[in-house]
Amino acid sequence: MVPVVDRRRVTALYLLLKNLRKRRRRRIWVHPINQRRRQFGAFHHLVTELRLDDDRHLKYFRMSAEQMDELLSVVGPELARQSTNYRAAIEPKQRLAITLRFLGTGESFSSLALQYRLGTSTVSGSVHTTCRTIESQMLAMQFPKPTEDMWKVIAGKFWSKWNFPNCIGAIDGKHVNIVAPAHSGSMFFNYKKTFSIVLLALVDADYKFTFIQVGDFGRASDGGVFQNSILGRGMEAKDLSVPADNPLPGSGVHGPMPYTMVADAAFPLKTYMMRPFPGSNIPRWRRIFNYRLSRARMVVECAFGILSARWRVLHTRLNMKPENADAVVMATCILHNYLMTPSQNQTWLDEAEERGNVLPAVRNMGGNRGSREAYDVRERFCTFFCSPEGRVAWQDQMV
Structure with missing residues (x-):
């Protein structure tokens, strides 16, 4: 007579033997x-x-x-x-x-x-x-909620240190390279032919970050990282406590002027964001504006230089899940603000220049066409920089 096999007992015995094998493999903790x-x-x-x-x-x-x-x-x-x-x-x-x-x-x-x-x-x-x-x-x-007084203090320092009035910060975006995440397709693939996440930052006159956003897809530059960010939406909705328009220092001839950020050509021209005039064959007063804007905008480049010189992990390809990479980049930015010491800034900048590694910039952070009002604001800045109240002694030699 053939014995009847109980499938449940056989399955239980198989699982027991499998667990015993696992335990034998791990003999030590x-x-x-x-x-x-x-x-x-x-x-x-x-x-x-x-x-x-x-x-x-x-x-x-x-x-x-x-x-x-x-x-x-x-x-x-x-x-x-x-x-x-x-x-x-x-x-x-x-x-x-x-x-x-x-x-x-x-x-x-x-x-x-x-x-x-x-x-x-x-x-x-x-x-x-x-x-x-x-x-x-x-x-x-390290990133308190912005207030009107905070913006005014930042604007005062930009004028005294970098000679750009009514400026509430310099903004830029950088790619941080990562190993291609599984099943991500081309979402993280950027114009540099690498995989990355985007770090968007606004910097004050002392190289400290006042706003950061981490984690946009590397390919998202063409969609306008800034316009879809909390900062971009907040500036557009005017709910970030930015002060009301104010005359430029020492001159009321130009009328009340908006507080603005300074950016490179990748960003859109807005009343609250100034970008340089395009082209090289432009009038002298526009070249002066471009120089003055570039002088103020270099603050954000220096901040990224200090950040990446101190935290060299940003020059590697982060081999981890995107959410973990976001946390790593966020931690470096928080520690950047926490450890910021003016006396050490030049040391970190020298190290960044010596190594020569820079984080790749993000292109096309928004549309290139500005409003008529934005163009008018930029022209009034041009006039101010060429006036006795707004000019600096060395700008003629620089252009």
Whole structure:
């Protein structure tokens, strides 16, 4: 007589054997090399020694030991994890150290894992968690909601430092390269023939970001990243507390003039955004305007230079999911504002110039045709820059 086979028992036995095989494969929770991280790992030795040398600590972590301690006090509580019977939790300070080293160099997760004697997944998880924590805990502090007084202070500094009146910021967009995400088609593919996400930023007269937007598709430039951004929609709707039109410094002849941003030719001409006159064979007064606008607009280029010189990860291809890449870029911008020290700006700019690497610019951030009112505002700026009240002594030589 042939015995009857119970399919449910056979299935249960198969699953049990499969689980047992999995358990046999993973005989250890922590690799023996990683178990000796306290004796030989970079965090417990090199990092400790670096605190005794300010210059080397700054080169390694891109910030001083005091700044790192202050940063840890902000994000540390959110990075703490509970130890288990199988493994000890990685302390918040080590998670922060790994993240800063990654942001400062762009080293691979596997390389950092070997240095710190941790698992590769632990390193990647630490970086992503820390970047998101920096964003959640520090974004509102470093990017406060704009007020009318804030815009007026920024405009005053642009006039005193960069000789452009009624200017509330310099704006630009840059590509940050990423490894092509799976099943993304050409959505992230840009005109440079690489895959990227877009970083859009508005910068004040002291190289600090006042607005950032991260994560637009690399190919989205032709659709107008600025016009679809929170900043673009807010400026168009006039709900960002921008002050009312005000006469230019020392002159009421030109009438009330709007507060405006300065941008390159990739951006649209608006009453609230000035772009240069096109072409090279243009009248002298327009060349003077282009020079004065370029002088003010270089602030945003310098800000990107400082950002990428400090955080070299931006010059690599980020090999991670787009949402994780967004968090990494956002964290670098927040830390840029947090660590901004006027006395160190030139050092970072020199490093950026020495390395020669620049983030690729985004093209066609909006339509090229401006309104009649916008053209009139630009012409009135031209007249002001050639008047005794608005001219600077060296502009004639520069054009």
